[in-house]
Amino acid sequence: MEKLKALKGIIFDLDGTLVQSNLDFYWLRGQVGCPQGTDILYHIDTLGQESREKAHQIVKDHEISDARTAIWIDGAEPFVKTLKQANFPMAIVTRNCRQATNIKLKNNQVPIEYVLTREDGPAKPNPTTLNMIQRRWQIPASQLAYVGDYLYDVEAAISAGMIACLYAPEEIPSYAGRADFVFSDFGELADAL
Numbered sequence: 001m002e003k004l005k006a007l008k009g010i011i012f013d014l015d016g017t018l019v020q021s022n023l024d025f026y027w028l029r030g031q032v033g034c035p036q037g038t039d040i041l042y043h044i045d046t047l048g049q050e051s052r053e054k055a056h057q058i059v060k061d062h063e064i065s066d067a068r069t070a071i072w073i074d075g076a077e078p079f080v081k082t083l084k085q086a087n088f089p090m091a092i093v094t095r096n097c098r099q100a101t102n103i104k105l106k107n108n109q110v111p112i113e114y115v116l117t118r119e120d121g122p123a124k125p126n127p128t129t130l131n132m133i134q135r136r137w138q139i140p141a142s143q144l145a146y147v148g149d150y151l152y153d154v155e156a157a158i159s160a161g162m163i164a165c166l167y168a169p170e171e172i173p174s175y176a177g178r179a180d181f182v183f184s185d186f187g188e189l190a191d192a193l
Contacts, residue, residue: 004163004165004181007144007163008089008137008140009089009090009091009139010083010089010091011092011130011133011145012080012092013150014094014101015070015095015149016148017149018073018080018092019070020071021066023062028058031055032044059097060097060099063096064097066100067100070103073186074186075187077108078186079186080111084111090112090114091112092105092110092112092114092116093115093130095118095124097118098119101117123152124148125156125159127156127160130157130159134162141162145157145181146163146165147167147189151175153166154166154175154179157179163180164178164181165181165189166179166181166182167184169185
């Protein structure tokens with residue numbers, strides 16, 4: 001894909017893209033009273049203050065527990081390290097809390113320093129954090145890619161005017177047609193660059 005050949009920077013999602021995640025969203029939704037099919041962070045924000053604080057703590061505790069066992073996704077580590085050696089601009093935008101994110105990054109020695117979490121701006125699919133990175137790097141959005149594994153990642157990239165790269169290692173989801181590039185192995189992404 002020609003758009004990828006002109007890339008000047010890559011922003012990654014974290015869970016399910018760079019590291020494995022075992023977050024149980026079905027269980028979490030039950031714990032915080034979130035209907036299936038509703039974004040859990042959006043639902044929590046609609047709760048009263050006491051319920052909202054309790055729900056955020058439940059989510060945070062579950063994320064931290066998951067963070068302790070997170071490991072690199074096959075192929076992601078050599079891909080990231082190759083980009084790092086080439087001084088290629090990289091960042092991470094995740095819906096995770098900062099504490100869980102830091103555990104995952106430290107335990108896996110992820111060599112990406114610029115990381116934005118849900119504490120830094122509205123959660124995806126809102127493109128605000130992607131736009132923040134684009135402004136900091138002063139690179140046209142059309143020369144940046146956002147790589148993720150879920151619909152919200154694709155939507156955020158499109159809204160930010162970036163190249164939407166969807167990592168789909170097992171089955172191709174129904175929304176894959178909205179992405180600019182779909183890959184099942186990091187070797188495919190490396191070849192496209």
